Amino acid sequence: MTQDTVRPSGPVAPAAPATDWSLVLPLKPLALAKSRLAPYAGPHRAGLALSFALDTVTAALATPGVARVLVVTRDAAAGARLAALGAVVVADEPGGGLNRALSHGASAALALAPRAPLAALSADLPALRPAELARVLRAVPPDGRAFLPDSPGLGTTLLASAPGRPLSPAFGDGSRARHAAGGALELRLAGVESVRRDVDTGTDLGEAAALGLGPYTSALFARMSRP
Ligand SMILES: Nc1nc2c(ncn2[C@@H]2O[C@H](COP(=O)(O)OP(=O)(O)OP(=O)(O)O)[C@@H](O)[C@H]2O)c(=O)[nH]1
Numbered sequence: 001m002t003q004d005t006v007r008p009s010g011p012v013a014p015a016a017p018a019t020d021w022s023l024v025l026p027l028k029p030l031a032l033a034k035s036r037l038a039p040y041a042g043p044h045r046a047g048l049a050l051s052f053a054l055d056t057v058t059a060a061l062a063t064p065g066v067a068r069v070l071v072v073t074r075d076a077a078a079g080a081r082l083a084a085l086g087a088v089v090v091a092d093e094p095g096g097g098l099n100r101a102l103s104h105g106a107s108a109a110l111a112l113a114p115r116a117p118l119a120a121l122s123a124d125l126p127a128l129r130p131a132e133l134a135r136v137l138r139a140v141p142p143d144g145r146a147f148l149p150d151s152p153g154l155g156t157t158l159l160a161s162a163p164g165r166p167l168s169p170a171f172g173d174g175s176r177a178r179h180a181a182g183g184a185l186e187l188r189l190a191g192v193e194s195v196r197r198d199v200d201t202g203t204d205l206g207e208a209a210a211l212g213l214g215p216y217t218s219a220l221f222a223r224m225s226r227p
């Protein structure tokens, strides 16, 4: 073949999956976190909130394609535990609430890696499996915004944006509808239940346990179950 030869047009190779994801996880002070778990967990409520975050961050850091995990929190003790795992801990802006915290974390992620795709991820996914999170990230279109609904189907566990696109988080009650109305693509994937199973109640925790809990939550769950 010479330089002037017209090459036959073949199938276009799919774009290589991004390998430089920044993930941003929000965590409020453990003394306030997981209030809906209180009737089930009693004195273990704060410990469970920390275990969920430790398991989520451990799995996120082990996920192919993830380059960095940032946690936005003003809880110094929790932040130190998460930093020891390898997370970048970003101090929360006081009083701003969940979405302000996520936007603040997104700015910090962009400062570290301006061209990297970005996703906000719930910090309460104690059954999270790296292979499933990798599948979700690979399904995000390379040029837009996308989200994954939580298991109950009203909320969101992951909201992703391509480089150069604002994240525009709208988490909180009913966030699935808000993220869809805001133009993000809903990811409809089977077999990614560990990324969708956030834990707010004792029933949720039982469902996460059926999927397989990460080591931190598993150990605490076992201690709680002992008579
Ligand atoms: N950094 C930060 N994280 C927050 C803030 N508010 C909520 N979060 C986190 O965002 C996630 C969802 O928050 P919520 O559903 O309000 O709280 P929760 O602790 O999960 O559960 P409940 O107390 O039962 O509502 C959790 O990981 C929280 O820790 C905030 O103001 N700052």
Ligand SMILES: C=C(OP(=O)(O)O)C(=O)O
Residues within 6 Å of the ligand: 150, 154, 155, 156, 157, 170, 171, 172, 173, 174, 175, 176, 198, 200
């Ligand atoms: C914040 C959310 O969920 P939860 O309150 O269940 O943590 C959400 O789904 O946007």
